[in-house]
Amino acid sequence: MTPEPHPGSTALVPLALVVNGDAVRVAVPAERTLLELLRYDLGLTGSKQGCDKGDCGACTVLLDGEPVLACITLAVDADGRGVETVESLAKGQKLHPVQTAVVNHGAAQCGFCTPGMLMSAKHLLDGSRTPTREDVKQALSGNLCRCTGYTKILDAVEAAAREMAEARGGD
Numbered sequence: 001m002t003p004e005p006h007p008g009s010t011a012l013v014p015l016a017l018v019v020n021g022d023a024v025r026v027a028v029p030a031e032r033t034l035l036e037l038l039r040y041d042l043g044l045t046g047s048k049q050g051c052d053k054g055d056c057g058a059c060t061v062l063l064d065g066e067p068v069l070a071c072i073t074l075a076v077d078a079d080g081r082g083v084e085t086v087e088s089l090a091k092g093q094k095l096h097p098v099q100t101a102v103v104n105h106g107a108a109q110c111g112f113c114t115p116g117m118l119m120s121a122k123h124l125l126d127g128s129r130t131p132t133r134e135d136v137k138q139a140l141s142g143n144l145c146r147c148t149g150y151t152k153i154l155d156a157v158e159a160a161a162r163e164m165a166e167a168r169g170g171d
């Protein structure tokens with residue numbers, strides 16, 4: 001894949017990374033953000049471009065397992081690393097427990113914040129088997145929602161944590 005350079009760019013930088021388990025080789029202008037790489041070069045439009053300046057969390061993805069704001073992360077900083085986007089959560093027709101919980105709790109309205117919320121929640125649930133309400137609030141504190149309000153979202157993540165604990169046989 002060889003995207004068009006931005007106006008004023010002089011050279012493309014070759015990158016090799018793993019996105020949602022797939023090896024990707026791509027050449028991008030040095031100023032390309034990770035969000036632009038995902039959405040425009042790789043066609044992974046689940047990560048949303050909200051504020052595009054690091055304020056809203058809609059672009060949250062995991063980089064080597066840690067949440068980052070893809071709109072203020074350069075694509076070149078993902079070279080040699082692993083990226084997980086919201087597209088990685090469902091396995092075929094089977095939703096991740098936190099996706100199911102969001103649906104069941106009515107925790108998405110326009111859905112624009114949802115991919116970022118889900119990735120922040122996944123990071124929490126990957127690392128904490130029994131998060132408290134406060135843990136969930138902390139984990140989602142960088143993700144803004146303009147329409148649902150936060151109660152249903154927090155409820156959904158807590159429910160997902162319980163379901164995942166039960167699936168493991170209880171913790």
Ligand code: FES
Binds near residue numbers: 049051057
């Ligand atoms: S789009 Fe990245 S923080 Fe808002």
Ligand code: FES
Binds near residue numbers: 108109110111146147
């Ligand atoms: S559901 Fe619309 S911004 Fe959160």
